[in-house]
Amino acid sequence: MASVAAWLPFARAAAIGWVPIATHPLPPAPIPKDRRKADDEKLLINVSGRRFETWRNTLEKYPDTLLGSNEREFFYDEECKEYFFDRDPDIFRHILNYYRTGKLHYPKHECLTSYDEELAFFGILPDVIGDCCYEDYRDRKRENAERLMDDKLSENGDQNLQQLTNIRQKMWRAFENPHTSTAALVFYYVTGFFIAVSVMANVVETVPCGLRPGRAGTLPCGERYKIVFFCLDTACVMIFTAEYLLRLFAAPDRCKFVRSVMSIIDVVAILPYYIGLGITDNDDVSGAFVTLRVFRVFRIFKFSRHSQGLRILGYTLKSCASELGFLVFSLAMAIIIFATVMFYAEKNVEGTNFTSIPAAFWYTIVTMTTLGYGDMVPETIAGKIVGGVCSLSGVLVIALPVPVIVSNFSRIYHQNQRADKRKAQRKARLARIRIAKASSGAAFVSKKKAAEARIAAQESGLEIDDNYHQEDIFELQHHHLLRCLEKTTDREFVEMEVPYNGQPKRPGSPSPLASPTHSAASHPGLLHACCGRCCGQRYQSIPFLATSPGKDRVVLVYSDKIEVRTKKHQRGATPESTAHDEELNDIQIRMQSNRSPPSEPTPDRLSRASLNQTNSGGGTGAGTGGTGGGGSASLVSISKPNSTTSSTMTASVVVNLPASYPGSEVEPTSPASPSASPATSPDQQPEVRISTL
């Protein structure tokens, strides 16, 4: 939080927008304690404790950067007469060297992003990195960018999981990510199965299956079981057609989909069948028909949707296109040269195989790839020499681009693996961050209550417990900001855990445990409320004694005082408090009432409230947050009847009402000012609400 501490003023300023709609007046600002708080030709620069000194002229060499311009005056510390930067000192060394030598170097062991951030902070363009380090920098940057792209893609993919609105999008997502739903997975496996079946059928079709009747030669299975294979083929093509049409329907961008490689493969896979249906079985076009069947083998490429490895291979080939091109080109050159020489060397041999240069191509290819079938062999001596040179150079030419292709493949393959690993790690990381955030939020609430208690103690002038150091002014003001939010919306922040008794809080229900020791309090007309963590209950204006099971305090309202006592026995109350000794601290609550009860003018006794902290390090038992500042009437609390309190602390509150309050009825004291408390009950029920803030 420290880094955004300086934005706190802005957040607080923005909170002014809550003021017109606030249900209660906002609490006053915390009072700050005393605060500490800025040519000689040599300048002293202090970067996180490490001191650098340099001449002023050195820095002014580059006036468009932070250090070279008067922007550095913002960082000048008057007391120590130095410029202080709260940044990384190791990287700053390089930045300062840039001013000194004019060359910016990139340290290889530093993380690229942190280096970039420092450069951005000090206003230096990365392009001025010297030639010695520039390539390294760019390589690292490229890797980083690829990683960011991967992350972004996967993040988008994950995000899109939530935002599906219609059937089309759902289908598309099911097609692209089969693991997202069971139906998609089923579909995936079914299509995979049918691709396999179709390919197998193509293969088995040509296997010989017995003899041709009445003729020589074997009968391929395809002819023997014509009907079976035809049905199989039809079924497969039906499935593929349906799949293609569904994908076409679901695609967000149909034109792009139609142009994509996979869809072309799909079309090529199913088209032969339909064309074959159209062509009748006569000999003229049956040749073409047979050719068409060749295309059916393209169905095997449909597997690439199912296999990541195939996709990587395809991607590798695409990215190695230039190396492959070089390979092909150099091979072609070599083949032509050697074939020509070979041809002219063997031209005059009787019955030679080398009938033309293209015929010699075959020999050259076979030799260069060290296959050596032996169907074409040179006879002359010159031919044999050329043949030898050919095979040696073949090895060299092929061996050269191959490692490049291999390394590309390996890089892409590992990248993919890393992407999968990162995705898995990311989920775990996010889960851990969520947990940390939750715990910090809870710690925050308790800290907030501690702060409030101290502020209230401060206001009332009583001494505060010196065990706790005065909180930093920013914390105080931040807590004040959150209190303002609470007051605006008439809610309170509570801790996030389930109430200790695990039961949902039902409004108005009295606690099942009424302690008999406090029966003295069930004096007629007494109003009981409870405060502390027991207050999941919403107390009504009907007097009852409210304690909660295992609760550690009970509030008793007498005619002339309100008393909150801590029960001496703890029954597994708050986890924190059981560990500590409870202290009963007297807390007097300041009360003022601006509404004069019918038979008395003004209260003539004011008690003051102070809250003492006990050792349990939590919040307070009762708060008077609403009673700050000027004479706004606030008794105890001014929240509406349903407000509850929660705190982890125990405290005892004794409230002395002015004695002149009539009778045994406690005057309605809950409303502070009419405009601030919308929940003022019009009836004159005696109500005292105690709530913490």
Add this chain to the structure above:
Amino acid sequence: MFGGKKKEEELDEFNIHVARHRPEELAKLAKTTKFTRKEIQLIYRGFKQECPTGMVDEDSFKNIFSQFFPQGDASQYAHYVFNTIKHNHTGKISFEDFLGILSKVSRGSVQEKLQWIFGLYDLNGDGLITKNEMLDVVTSIYEMLGRSTEPQVDEHSAKEHVEKIFHQIDANKDGVVTIDELVEWCSRDEQILQSLDTLDTVL
């Protein structure tokens, strides 16, 4: 030579934007705003720490704002606040804009503050606050509370709140609130005027 080049351009977009903004001189800022030199120094350091390039875009703004309200979701309110800060259509605010608003809102006169508040609620800038606009803003305020409040926030809380408040502010009951009605409403109530002051910050 034969294949396609790597897509350098695509990767370039991930470079940290080198566009920087340098703010005006410290002395000048101290004169035009209501902060002292030391305070401006402090504010600038924090500003620059969060946004090294000197410009804040809306996402970082929302991020920073949300850090102050860990339990709830402050992004919508941050969005409305961001819109009140004039920024030249790049969608980012510079330090001068930031400081100007801060000075006006936390240390300005009551009139300036109320003006800003009006601008916050008046989402479409037509000089009138309708009930729906107020409902949007109030909803965003309630969102900042998060789940763990007592009593719980539900989808009707904001609506009820607005119902209660709106007709009180709308003096002539014409369904919209003008700046004068808002000023009138706030000036009438001592506590509101006081509250406007409590949100100043000591640096």
